[in-house]
Amino acid sequence: MAMYPMTAEQLNEMIVNKEPFFLFDVRNESDFADWKIEGENISYLNVPYFELIDGVEPVLDRLPNNQKIVVVCAKEGSSKLVAEMLVEKGLEVFYLKGGMKAWSEYLYPVIAYEDDDMKVYQFIRVGKGCLSYMVISGKEALIVDPSRFIDVYKQVAEKENVTITHIVDSHLHADHISGGYELAKQTGAKYYLMKSEGAVFEFEPLENHDRIEFEKVSLEVLAIKTPGHTPGSVSFFVNNKLLFSGDTIFVSGLGRPDLGGKAREWAKDLYDTVYNKVAQIADDVIVLPAHYANFDEEVNEKGYIGNTLGNIRQMNEIMQGKTEEEFVEHVAQSASAETPPNFEDIIAINRGVKEATPEQQQELEIGPNRCAVHHTH
Amino acid sequence: MKADQVLDAKGLACPMPIVRTKKAMDGLQSGQVLEIHVTDKGAKNDLSAWAKSAGHEMIQMAEEGDVLKFWIRKG
Numbered sequence: 001m002a003m004y005p006m007t008a009e010q011l012n013e014m015i016v017n018k019e020p021f022f023l024f025d026v027r028n029e030s031d032f033a034d035w036k037i038e039g040e041n042i043s044y045l046n047v048p049y050f051e052l053i054d055g056v057e058p059v060l061d062r063l064p065n066n067q068k069i070v071v072v073c074a075k076e077g078s079s080k081l082v083a084e085m086l087v088e089k090g091l092e093v094f095y096l097k098g099g100m101k102a103w104s105e106y107l108y109p110v111i112a113y114e115d116d117d118m119k120v121y122q123f124i125r126v127g128k129g130c131l132s133y134m135v136i137s138g139k140e141a142l143i144v145d146p147s148r149f150i151d152v153y154k155q156v157a158e159k160e161n162v163t164i165t166h167i168v169d170s171h172l173h174a175d176h177i178s179g180g181y182e183l184a185k186q187t188g189a190k191y192y193l194m195k196s197e198g199a200v201f202e203f204e205p206l207e208n209h210d211r212i213e214f215e216k217v218s219l220e221v222l223a224i225k226t227p228g229h230t231p232g233s234v235s236f237f238v239n240n241k242l243l244f245s246g247d248t249i250f251v252s253g254l255g256r257p258d259l260g261g262k263a264r265e266w267a268k269d270l271y272d273t274v275y276n277k278v279a280q281i282a283d284d285v286i287v288l289p290a291h292y293a294n295f296d297e298e299v300n301e302k303g304y305i306g307n308t309l310g311n312i313r314q315m316n317e318i319m320q321g322k323t324e325e326e327f328v329e330h331v332a333q334s335a336s337a338e339t340p341p342n343f344e345d346i347i348a349i350n351r352g353v354k355e356a357t358p359e360q361q362q363e364l365e366i367g368p369n370r371c372a373v374h375h376t377h
Numbered sequence: 378m379k380a381d382q383v384l385d386a387k388g389l390a391c392p393m394p395i396v397r398t399k400k401a402m403d404g405l406q407s408g409q410v411l412e413i414h415v416t417d418k419g420a421k422n423d424l425s426a427w428a429k430s431a432g433h434e435m436i437q438m439a440e441e442g443d444v445l446k447f448w449i450r451k452g
Contacts, residue, residue: 078392
């Protein structure tokens with residue numbers, strides 16, 4: 001018997017294929033309760049590694065003998081320790097290479113849309129529920145809400161033989177560090193962000209652009225207040241077909257407007273956006289958000305996270321027939337739960353007012369995203 | 378804070394800080410205090426949870442630059 005490393009990519013493949021397996025998470029109980037690997041056919045056991053230092057006997061009868069077992073911890077070390085002990089007891093086990101850190105950093109591309117004018121990749125960051133995009137047309141590409149793993153976008157651009165010429169951030173992200181500035185520096189692309197978000201580095205203010213156009217793409221900047229966590233959130237409406245909604249509209253709900261400490265004021269802006277601005281957009285437009293909460297519930301049959309605006313309106317009662325008062329009350333109440341981990345530091349880094357080493361960035365980003373109104377975990 | 382023993386676990390990655398702590402604790406008498414120095418940030422939650430589940434008492438925590446210090450009284 002032996003233990004084998006399993007990469008985040010391999011683990012994700014099992015989840016996407018709905019392959020059943022047994023996840024033995026050896027982190028402490030509060031970390032597990034806060035944030036774990038999720039999938040439709042995963043069975044779980046959580047016993048902290050430090051309760052097994054003297055031996056794994058207490059958990060042996062709680063592990064299956066007919067299922068793949070994957071041991072997971074924060075960074076890999078403890079899962080290997082436990083896996084080794086299980087191997088000595090005659091089990092065959094896998095451990096997650098790089099642990100939850102690697103899981104948090106893994107993202108993969110899927111094609112979300114394609115027609116004669118453009119092709120759109122959605123990059124799914126499974127560990128955090130973050131989504132970013134590449135819109136390709138002719139020889140150029142535009143990136144929406146890039147993560148800090150900018151090599152992933154550069155590789156896809158190279159494979160597609162296109163140049164990244166435009167980068168847009170829909171808002172100042174609170175849950176993850178943007179790769180926008182760095183990617184722009186390395187590719188020479190223009191980086192657009194709302195000036196009102198208060199970034200201190202050089203960028204192209206979205207306030208000066210009603211549209212961004214290249215090749216056969218026309219991206220309309222819906223800058224009439226679509227607030228997410230910050231008052232300067234915008235959405236991008238591409239070729240009248242796709243709505244990149246940032247953290248404003250998700251497949252399963254709305255973004256939380258409370259992170260600036262002005263929940264009610266910003267909830268009114270959100271109401272205005274949903275009931276006046278977005279209400280005028282056709283039902284068959286596909287919404288591509290910056291986040292999702294539950295992969296199994298929000299992924300569609302084509303393998304990406306997104307849905308038509310019509311379907312989303314239908315599934316979310318709060319998006320139609322409510323008065324402003326009812327809306328604000330609902331949003332203010334459900335948004336008051338936990339905040340995204342380290343969100344103040346992350347916002348400061350994304351504004352360019354705080355510096356962080358790659359290792360510090362990694363630490364700050366660990367954990368779940370908590371950007372939607374209805375998130376409960 | 379007066380400690381009966383000091384354990385230097387700086388530079389060690391998970392799970393070693395706890396493995397060493399546990400070993401050092403095994404050599405102490407009930408009521409004695411172990412002072413632990415670590416640089417692995419993950420140790421913070423883990424040491425508290427471990428101390429609790431093992432019946433020890435986390436008396437104090439401190440952060441000095443990159444070093445996290447813990448004082449645990451053996452139960």
